[in-house]
Amino acid sequence: xxxxxxxxxxxxxxxxxxxxxxxxxxxxxxxxxxxxxxxxxxxxxxxxxxxxxxxxxxxxxxxxxxxxxxxxxxxxxxxxxxxxxxxxxxxxxxxxxxxxxxxxxxxxxxxxxxxxxxxxxxxxxxxxxxxxxxxxxxxxxxxxxxxxxxxxxxxxxxxxxxxxxxxxxxxxxxxxxxxxxxxxxxxxxxxxxxxxxxxxxxxxxxxxxxxxxxxxxxxxxxxxxxxxxxxxxxxxxxxxxxxxxxxxxxxxxxxxxxxxxxxxxxxxxxxxxxxxxxxxxxxxxxxxxxxxxxxxxxxxxxxxxxxxxxxxxxxxxxxxxxxxxxxxxxxxxxxxxxxxxxxxxxxxxxxxxxxxxxxxxxxxxxxxxxxxxxxxxxxxxxxxxxxxxxxxxxxxxxxxxxxxxxxxxxxxxxxxx
Numbered sequence: 001x002x003x004x005x006x007x008x009x010x011x012x013x014x015x016x017x018x019x020x021x022x023x024x025x026x027x028x029x030x031x032x033x034x035x036x037x038x039x040x041x042x043x044x045x046x047x048x049x050x051x052x053x054x055x056x057x058x059x060x061x062x063x064x065x066x067x068x069x070x071x072x073x074x075x076x077x078x079x080x081x082x083x084x085x086x087x088x089x090x091x092x093x094x095x096x097x098x099x100x101x102x103x104x105x106x107x108x109x110x111x112x113x114x115x116x117x118x119x120x121x122x123x124x125x126x127x128x129x130x131x132x133x134x135x136x137x138x139x140x141x142x143x144x145x146x147x148x149x150x151x152x153x154x155x156x157x158x159x160x161x162x163x164x165x166x167x168x169x170x171x172x173x174x175x176x177x178x179x180x181x182x183x184x185x186x187x188x189x190x191x192x193x194x195x196x197x198x199x200x201x202x203x204x205x206x207x208x209x210x211x212x213x214x215x216x217x218x219x220x221x222x223x224x225x226x227x228x229x230x231x232x233x234x235x236x237x238x239x240x241x242x243x244x245x246x247x248x249x250x251x252x253x254x255x256x257x258x259x260x261x262x263x264x265x266x267x268x269x270x271x272x273x274x275x276x277x278x279x280x281x282x283x284x285x286x287x288x289x290x291x292x293x294x295x296x297x298x299x300x301x302x303x304x305x306x307x308x309x310x311x312x313x314x315x316x317x318x319x320x321x322x323x324x325x326x327x328x329x330x331x332x333x334x335x336x337x338x339x340x341x342x343x344x345x346x347x348x349x350x351x352x353x354x355x356x357x358x359x360x361x362x363x364x365x366x367x368x369x370x371x372x373x374x375x376x377x378x379x380x381x382x383x384x385x386x387x388x389x390x391x392x393x394x395x396x397x398x399x400x401x402x403x404x405x406x407x408x409x410x411x412x413x414x415x416x417x
Contacts, residue, residue, distance in 0.1 A: 004136040004137055004412050004415075004416035004417060005327075005331060005408060005409050005412045005416070007133055007136045008129050008130065008132075008133040008136050008137070008408055008412065009129065009404075009405060009408055009409075010133075011128075011129045011132050011133060012125070012129065012401065012404060012405070015125060015128055015129065016400075016401070018125075018128075019121050019122070019124065019125040019400055019404065020121075020396055020397075020400060022042065022046070022120075022121045022124060023117055023118065023121035023396070023400060024094040025042070025094075026039060026042065026112065026117035026120055026121060027092070027094050027095075027096060027112050027117045028094045028095070028096055028098075029096070029098060030083030030084075030096050030098055030110040030111055030112045030117070031081070031082065031083055031110070032082055032083060032084075032085065032100060032110065033082040033147055033148025033149070033150055033151045033153070033154060034060045034061060034082075034147050034148045034151075034153075034154070034157065035061070035082075035100075036061045036081040036082055036147050036148075037061055039061075039081045039120060039145075040056055040057075040061045040062070040063050040081065040145060040147070041056075042120075043063050043065075043081075043120055043123075043124055043143075043145045044056045044063045044065070044145075046124045046127075046128070047063075047065040047124065047127055047128075047143060048065075050067075050127060050128050050131040050132075051067065051131050052065040052066060052067045052127065052131065052143070053065070053066045053067070053068075054066075055166055055167075058158050058161050058162070058163060058166060059146075059147060059154065059156075059157030059158035059159070059160065059161040059163070060147055060148075060157055060161075061081070061147040062144070062145060062146055062147050062154070062157070062158040062161070062163070063143075063144070063145040064142065064143075064144055064163070064166060064167050065127060065142065065143040065144075065145075066140065066141075066142050066167065066168060067127070067130065067131055067134075067140065067141045067142075068140045068168075069134050069137060069138060069139060069140065069141070070138045070139065071138060071139070072137075072138035072139025072140070072414075072415060073139045073140075073171045073172070073414040073415060074139055074140040074141075074142065074168050074169065074170045074171050075139065075140070075141055075142065075170060075171065075172055075174065075411045075414050075415055076142040076144055076167070076170035076172070076173045076174070076351075076352075077123055077126065077127075077141075077142070077143055077144065077173075077174045077175065077407055077410075077411060078144045078145075078146055078173060078174070078175045078348055078351060079116070079119035079120050079122070079123040079143070079144070079145050079146070079175070080116045080119055080145075080146050080147075080149035080154065080348070081116055081119075081120055081145050081146065081147055081149075082116060082147055082148050082149055082150050082151075082154070083096075083110050083111060083112045083113070083114075083116065083117075083150075084110070084111055084112075084113045084114060084150060084388060085100075085102075085108040085109065085110060086109060086110070086111040086113040086388065086389075086390050087109035087111065087390055088109070088111040088113070088390055089390040089391055090390070090391055090392070090393040092393055096109075096110055096111045096112065098110040098111075111390065113387065113388050113389060113390065113392045114150065114387045114388055114392070115177065115178035115366060115387060115392070115394055116149070118178045118366065118394055118399060118400065118403055119176065119177070119178070119403070120145060121400060121403075122176075122400060122403030122404045122406075122407055123143050123145070123407060124143075125400070125403075125404035125407075126143075126404050126407035126408050126411065127141065127143045129404070129408055130408065130411065130415075135417070136412075136416070136417055137411075137412060137415040137416055137417050138415065138417050139414065139415045140168055141411060141415065142167060142168060142170060144158075144167070144351070146158060146348070146351075149346065149347055149348070151309060152197075152309040152310060152311045152345075152347045153309075153347070154347060155347040155348060155350040155351050156347070156350065158351070159350065159351070159354050163351070163354070164354050164355055169355055169357070170352075170355060170357055171357060171414065172320055172352075172357060172358055172359065172360075172414060173348075173351060173352040173355070173357060173358075173359040174324070174359065174360060174361075174407070174410050174411065175348050175359070175361045175362075176361065176362050176363065176364055176403065176406055176407065177344075177346075177361070177362075177363055177364070178363075178364050178365070178366040178387075178394050178399065178403070179339075179342070179363040179364065179365060179366065179387070180365075180366065180367050180372075180384045180385065180386045180387065180392075181339075181363065181364075181365030181366070181367060181372070182365045182367055182368075182369040182372045182373075183365050183366055183367060183368065183369060183394070183395050183397070183398050183399045183402065184335050184365060184369065184398045184399075184402055185335055185337060185363075185364065185365030185402075186328050186332050186335060186336050186337065186362060186363070186364050186365075186402065186406050187336075187337040187338060187339025187340075187362060187363045187364075187365075188316075188321050188324055188325040188328060188336075188337075188338065188339060188360065188362045189316060189321065189338055189339045189340075189341070189362070190316050190317075190318040190321040190322065190325075190360075191315060191316060191318060191321075192274040192275065192313060192314075192315050192316075192341060193314045193315070193316050193339070193341065193342060193361055194313065194314035194342050194343075194344055194345055194346050194361070195244075195246075195272040195273060195274050195311075195313060195314075195342070195343050195344070195345050196271075196272065196273050196274065196275075196276075196279045196310075196311055196312055196313040196345065197270065197271070197272055197309070197310070197311040197345035198270070198271045198279070198283060198307065198309070198310050198311075199268065199269070199270050199271075199307070199308040199309045199310075200268065200269045200270075200271070200286065200305060200306065200307060200308065201266060201267075201268050201305075201306040201308050202227075202266070202267045202268070202269060202286075202290055202303055202304070202305055202306075203264055203265070203266050203267075203303060203304040203306075204220050204223050204224055204227065204264065204265050204267070204290065204293075204294055204299060204303045205220065205263065205264050205294075205299050205300055205301045205302075205303070205304075206218040206219055206220030206221075206223060206261070206262065206263055206264060206265070206297075206299060206300070207263060207300055208260065208261050208262050208263035209260075209261050210259070210260070210261070211258065211259040211260060211261055212259070214261060217261045218297060218298050218299055218300060219261050219297075220254055220261075220262060220263065220264050220265035220299075221254045221255060221261070221262065221265055222297070223265065223293060223294060223297045223299065224252055224254060224265040224267055226293050226296075226297070227267060227289065227290055227293045228249050228252065228267070230289050230293060231247055231249060231269065231286065231289055231290075232247070234247050234282055234285045234286065234289065235247055235282075238281070238282075238285055239278060239281065239282065243274075243278050244272075244273070244274055244278075244341070245271070245272065245273045245274075245278055245282055246270075246271070246272040246273075246343070247269065247270075247271055247282065247286070248269065248270045248271075248272075249267060249268070249269055250268050250269070250270055251266075251267070251268035252265065252266070252267050252268075253265065253266045254266065267290075268308070269286060271283060271286070272343055272345070273313065274313050274315075274341070275313060275315070276313070279313070287305060290303050290305075291303060311345035311346060311347055312347070312349050312350060312353075313349075314345070314346050314348065314349050314361055315349070316359065316360045316361060317358035317359060317360060319358070320358045320359065320360040321360040321362075323413050323414075324360050324362065324410045324413055325338075326413075327409050327410060327412070327413040328362075328406065328409060328410070331405065331409045332405075332406075332409075335402075339362065339363045342363070344387065346361070348361060349361075360410075362406070362410075364399070364402050364403050364406055365399070365402070366394030366395065366399045367384050367385075367394070367395070368395045371383075371384065372384055
């Protein structure tokens with residue numbers, strides 16, 4: 001651990017209760033993407049009080065907090081803020097009972113089931129510690145609180161609203177995510193870390209009619225069934241065996257009655273890949289397969305393709321990751337690891353790409369170490385609640401301390417005086 005990090009982190013004892021209270025408050029009051037008004041205000045108010053220049057409302061609810069502290073590098077740390085439409089089943093005393101009315105008029109439960117409350121609280125903690133120990137570092141620190149990561153449109157919203165003009169240009173962008181590893185764990189990974197994710201809605205067109213007269217129809221249900229089967233051959237027969245990729249058909253909707261052949265079917269497909277080449281290859285193959293099956297079935301018009309969500313691959317810069325990994329090794333010792341390739345996805349990388357700067361993104365553990373050990377560790381993940389589960393509940397400590405420490409140590413890998 002560098003001397004600067006040691007001195008900065010001496011202040012953690014004095015703010016620990018504040019960070020725990022902030023986390024519990026955020027967990028109790030989750031908000032969906034682009035509706036994080038209360039969450040954003042909590043973060044903005046805390047950093048204004050700490051002496052940061054704060055711009056809020058960027059991209060709707062995004063917050064940029066800047067602390068300039070002399071000549072030196074500029075480091076940006078990003079945290080996402082949004083929650084999920086999940087009914088919490090953790091039994092925590094600070095569990096969410098929040099709901100929101102959806103676009104269909106139905107009531108939706110809300111929960112921080114992915115740990116973004118951890119991300120906000122730990123970034124606030126890091127920012128406060130740096131503000132309280134300015135003599136230990138030089139440069140500019142930027143805390144960025146991003147909306148709507150879950151829908152994949154939050155980074156785009158901030159960029160469209162002038163993020164690159166509003167914020168100082170960073171030299172590096174850093175971010176972390178709480179994962180179902182033991183609390184106290186930190187894990188870095190150079191190169192591919194998180195997958196790209198593309199979700200497609202595909203509409204295939206047939207010609208409807210009576211179930212007793214299929215010869216007078218073009219059956220889109222059969223067409224969709226053939227497409228589902230053929231899509232499975234893309235990964236097994238077109239993608240190289242050592243190239244990871246997943247094609248999942250998660251939904252098929254067609255028809256209303258067993259005796260009516262409908263005139264269309266809607267297929268929803270999710271694709272996971274780890275580099276731009278594989279991504280382009282798989283998406284092109286899906287269009288080719290669907291189009292060919294429609295032609296083979298005599299469809300009256302071509303299929304329609306709609307992108308529902310699209311996340312880029314998260315590919316960590318090697319030199320940046322090594323710098324952070326070395327700092328973590330000095331500070332965390334045996335708790336610093338190389339993390340496995342993850343199949344989740346993120347939109348964070350759009351921000352450093354827009355600035356034209358390198359980034360690294362790492363994981364911290366949030367699972368009770370005893371529970372993780374009892375479940376056989378990574379060998380029996382079904383027994384450990386994962387992100388997006390209604391039972392996902394990072395233990396308060398050492399998760400929050402680890403998150404704050406990781407952000408401080410990583411930032412000071414550039415900013416230390």
